[in-house]
Structures are given as C-alpha cells and as structure tokens.
Amino acid sequence: MTTDPTPPGPAAAHDLPGESTGRSLGRVTVATVIAAASGYVVLLLAARHLGAVGYGVFAVFWAAYGLVTGAQNGQLQETTRSVRTAGAEGVGRSRPLVVNTVIGVGLAIVVAASSPLWAGKVFTDERGLSIALLAVGVASFAVYAHLCGALSGTLNWAAFAVLLSVDALIRLVGAVVAVAAGWDTTAFLVITVIGSVSWCVVLATSSTARRTVGISGDVTSGRLAVNTLTAMAAAAASAVLVMGFPVLINLTTNLRGTPDADDTRIIGALVLAVTLTRAPLLVPLNSFQGVLISRFVDRRDRRVRSLGAPLGVVAAIGGVGVLGAWLVGPWLLRSVFGADFDLAGIVVAMLTAGATCLGLLTVTGAAAIAAGAHRWYAAGWWVATLVAVAMLLLPLDVEARTCAALVVGPVVGLGVHLIGVLRA
Template sequence: MSTPAAADPAPAGPVGSGATTTKGSAAGMRALTLATLFAAASGYVVMLVAGRALGPVDYPLFATYWGAFFALGGVANGLMQEGTRAVRAARTAGADHASGQAPPPAPANRRVRLLPAGLVLGLVLAAGVAASWPAWPSLGLPTFAGLGVAIMAVGICGFTLQAATAGALSGTERWGLYAVLLTVDAALRLAVAGVAWAVGGSGLGFALATVAGTVTWALLVALIPAVRAALASSLDVGARRFWRNTGTAMLASAGTSALVTGFPVFVTATVRASDPTPLVGAVILAITLTRAPLLVPLTSFQSAIIVHFVERRARGVRALAAPLAAVTAVGVAGAGAAWLVGPWLIRVLFGAEFVLPGAVLAALTAASVGTAALMVTGNAALAFDRHLLYNAGWWLAVVAAAVLLVAVPAPLDDRSAIALLAGPGLGVVLHVGGILRGTR
C-alpha cells in the first residue's frame, strides 16, 4: 500500500500550486469518485448477501444493527468535518503568512492532534454503546445483546479514529489516499460478509462485517508515511475551540443521521390507520432508493465540499450558487427517470408487492433535493466557521420534517415527499440567510 503515497497529490508545503498539483488533485478526485461508487455498491451487496443468508426472520435484526452503527458513525463524522475545516484553514493561513499577507498562527493552535483526539472521542462513544447494553433487548435486538454490543463498541471506536484520519487526509487534500481509505474500508466489509455467508450466515458474523472496515485507518497509518504526515498537521484553533467546534458539528451530524438514516423510522412512527400496510413498505423502500443517487455521493464528498467552501470564503453566499444548481439539476433529472422507469425497476428487483406509481417515485426523488441542498449549505456554514448556524439549520429541518409527517392531511406517500422537501428546505433558508448576514 505504499504506491498510493508515492502518487499522492498533496503538496509538501502549506498549499499546492502549479500544473502538477492541479493535475494530481484532478487524479485524486477521480480516484475518490470511483472509490465512492465502489463503497456504495458494496454496501448494497452486503445488504443483499445478508438478506439471502439470514432470511426474512433474522434480516430485520441485522438491518437495525447496521442502521444503528452507521447512525452513530454519522455522529462521529462531526470530528471528520471539523478536522477537515481546521487543517485546511491552518494550511491556508500558513500560506498567507508565507506570502506576507497574514501574521503567523498562534502557538496554541499546535496543541491538538487529530489521532489522539479521535481516540479520546472514540473511547467516549464506545463507553456509551457499552452502557446501552441493558436496553438492547427492548429495542428489538436480543440476538446482538452481549457480544454484539461489544463488537459495536469496538467498531465505533475504530470508526472515530477513521473519521480523524479522513479529516486529516481531506484537509491536506490527499484525495488519492482518501480514496484508498474508502476502498479498503468497503472491501473489508464486503469480504467479511462473504465469509459470514460461506460459514453459515450467523447474525454475529454479519455484525463483524458491519464494523470490519474500521481497521483501515490503522493499516494506512502503519504502511503509508504520507498518512502519518497528514495526521501531524496543525489546526487553526486551540484545544478548547476545537472541542467546542467538534461538539457542535457532532450535534449537527446527529441531526443529519436522524434525517437521512432515521427518516424511515419517522415514517413508520407516523403511520395512520388509513395508510395501507403494503403502502408503508413500498414508501420506505422508495425513500431509500430514490435518495441514494444524491445523498451517497454527497456524504462521501463532504470533506471535498468543505475544502471547496473554505477556499471561497471571501465570496460568501455566492459560493453556494454552483453546488446548489448542480444538486437541483441532478434531482430533477433523477425525478424524470424515476417517473419513466421507476415502477418497472422496483417490480423487477423487489417483486410485484412493492407497487408505487411513477408520479410518487418522481416526487420522492425530487424531494431528495431538499436534503442534498441542506448538506451543501450546512457544509458551507461549517467552512465559514458558523458552527451554531450549521447545527441550527439541521435541527430545524429534523423537527419540521417530523411535524409535517404528522400534520399534513394527505396519504403517506404524499406527506413523506412534502416532509422530505419542505423540512430540509427550511434548514436551507436558515443556512443561506445566516451566511448572508455574516458576510454583510
């Protein structure tokens, strides 16, 4: 695994310049795109393998375990987001100082290192998982109580260390190595799932597959010097400010997890007597399928988006125009495709019992633009060092979406689409308005 380090596009100094760096960065982003596609595809394959191995009785338990782990991992991603911002901002400040445009950073900014910070946070989250063990049977996870809890606790600690590593690689724009991180993580998860299926398909085997990729950070740190160099990067804030920013980002990430990973739970919790049972399952499946084309790439590219906005802070709210236009265009195109081929595709892949008209699939796909736009504006607020604004926008969206699911007098499919578009839309308005006021 030493080859990626040699080809790493990140510059040796505070920032890169010249054609070589631009060419290397473009190659790294291409690699990151391919890694994202592979990670997304491997996740679907793991879910498919688990479904066939565990059967309809045990599969829901695994799906809940999988969702709980990645929802908690989404909270830990606040460390990756703040790490990306802090490292990139420090490098930009270093470049400004070198060119005589700014004073040198304060010495206190060198007191935090991302890997020790990731270990501290990982141990705290792991302790929280372990403390939750008595509640697992009542949450419908009796199969995983005990050893399954221990597996998740160890896994979430590794996930947090991986988030620290991803933040360092993103902040130093080592996109090629970030692509390696994503690829190895997904490959390990897929390999362990295959082994679990081959040896009998136990639920605990797939629990191991869920967390298997979280050792990737250790492999990269041990084998690639450039990863260790990235983790030694200085941050633009001292310890107190760093932990305050990270805590705020994690709180907002919890909102992200609630709105993205947890939205099907909201749907189930707000089902009315007038909603047919087959419709509930079809709507939850459709929400998962229609949001993936936009949200999976955006989730993987969050660090790149933060770097994009950090480098364009002087433009203020104008920097949002192109990214928001891009996600809107993709959403509209996806809605058209969902209308035309969506019903046929769902029927072929999942069976005739999952029936939704093309108009509903198009509406749910178009509604995904709301959450995608919220990701963009939230990352902009974070890059502009507006952490409280970032947090407020996400939680406004969560509360608004939940209220709309309860209050809108419409069938389940219609009110789900409304909640997914309008709830995040309110968060977007708050983010944009806050950034605009800050710029003025």
C-alpha cells in the first residue's frame, strides 16, 4: 500500500512529475494544519499533564532539539534550491543525499562530544538521556530534511505533505499514550524526537519518495557542502530566535542571578506564550519553505516583485493576530493552561508582533537563498540574533526585554536580507 498514487517504475531524477501550484498549496496547507493542530495538542497535553515546572523542563529540551534541527533546515533549503535549479537547467553534478547524511552524522558527533561544555547549563534533569536523544535525533533529521528538500525541489507535494503529516502525528500519538499511561517528563523527551523517523515510514510506503531521495543537485559535492553549511549557519541563527529562544531567556536570566519563584513562573508562562503565538505563522511558513524557495527560483528574474504577496499575507495575518492576542490572549492562557500561565494583554500582543516579524524575516530569507545570496542570508539571521541577544541583556524586566528582542532583532535582519536580494 502506498501513500501517493504515483506508480512505481524507473525514472530519471528530474523527470519526476511535479504538481500544479493550486494543488501544491492545497496539499501542503492540509499537512500544515495537521502539523499545527498536532503541535498545539502536544503542548496542551504536556502543560496540563506535567504542570508549570515539568513543562519548563520539557520545553527547554524541546527548544534545544529545535535549536539543532532548526539549523538543519539549511539542509532542506539548499537541497530545494539545488534540486530545483538542476531540474530547470538540466544538470546533475552531485548527490545531495550523501552530502546531507555525512553532515547529519557529523553534527550528531559534535553534539555528543561537546555536551560536557554545555549540557550542565541547559538540562537540569535526565541529562544523559537528553544528550543521547539529541544526537540520535539530529542524525535522523538530516535525512528527513534532505527528503523534504528533494520532494520540494521536484514539486512532489503529495509525498511532501504526507512526510509533514506523519512527522506531526507520530508525536501526537506518543503524547496521547504518555498521558493515558501516566508517564512523566522522560516520556515527553522521547516524544520530542521520535517524529524525525517519519522519513522511514514515507520511504517504505511511497514510490515517489524512493525515486526522489537520490536525486542530483546543480553543483559539485564540495560546493553543495559549502552552500549547505552556509545555509545551516544562517538557519542556526534562525533556530536560536525560533525554537531556541526559551534557552536564551533562561541563560540571560541566570546571568542576573538565580531567579525567584515569581520570575520562574513568569519565565514558564513566557516560554509557553512565545511558542503559542508563533505557531499560527511560523509552523505554516516552515512547512512552506520549499514552496517559497521553488517560487523564488522560478521567478529569479523578478525577485523583488515576487516578494510582495508573501510579505503582504504574513503582515495581514500578523496584524489580526496582534489584535486578537491583546483582547483574548491572557484569558485563553489562564483558561486553557491554568492560573500559573498569567500574562498581561500587551505582553501577549507584543509576543505576537514579534512572531509576525520573524515570519517576515523567514520570507525574505527564502528569497535570499533562492537568489544564491547565501552570505546575505546568513548575515541577516545572525544580525537579527545578535540584536535580539542585546535586547535580552537590557536592564529591564524579563517580559519587556523578551518583547523587545523578538521585535527589534528580526526587523534589523529583514533589512539585511532585502539588501542581499537587491544586490543579487
């Protein structure tokens, strides 16, 4: 039984059929809704089942895993660009699967070998298990990211949508089982990484995925590796601002001394609110990275004009979200997650504004990498990250500096990206 209707049989890598724009958007949108809804339910189950303290432990590991795998989104992005360009130009000079697998294994080794330097400052419980799960997870995620990029570059959105859905549903099923069985935080640490094995399921059930996984790229393996590592460097900065931001909040707060009980509660509420306010925009945008990069590659002769529609959609959705967050955000947090998660309306609104700025930065980043402006892409994200860290070090309360970091940093980085796109 297969997950898509493409019949098996031999085919050249770039002869794989793509799909129409409307159909592709529909398939990826459905998969994104599934991923977003599953993510919300996992967070809800974790928060209600583990409580504020347990959720804080889980959220930090979730953020650390997202920090590393977020950097690996550079593999997805460069694979998409390379495969799409190779298909358009009719060339094939490398095998991205080999390059991505080597990078993934190397990254796993780096995580494990460097853990004595940082694990004690990040993981408070289950340290050994957390390190092992992180290393295994990032190695597996390298193949997942490659397959996402290969399917995006060949416009095979049916298999791509299945891959996104399976990844999310594996975690959801795991969370439901954990709550039903009464398992503790340890189970949720395992649940965080098990979705990355979804590529095994898709390769076993989809003939299109099996034929696409070994597709060729437009540049030599050495150049592809350099491009991929550059994209990963930028994606690492992106991951710091997106998935790794709770770790930054903890680290910068601890620099001021041990937080008291009230600060600990506020940080836990902020971590949850940051995650929830981002999901409506950033989960779809991350899912649509392949669509965006393919769009910008196909419209490389009119890059600036092609940016207008995606930026407008993100800004409009974000504006509505800011108003809704101000009016009902605090009530929703208290009603759904409990009295411990209490924040002012202006704080929730500013966190949503920060999520919107990150969304805009994600779109301009996709345009920069599609234009081949890898260094400008990396510079934009790292400038945004450094500015955000500077905001977190301001002599303000944790709520104010968190909001400032999430708004100011991305706006500055967005400007860098636009300069890179114009110069390219």
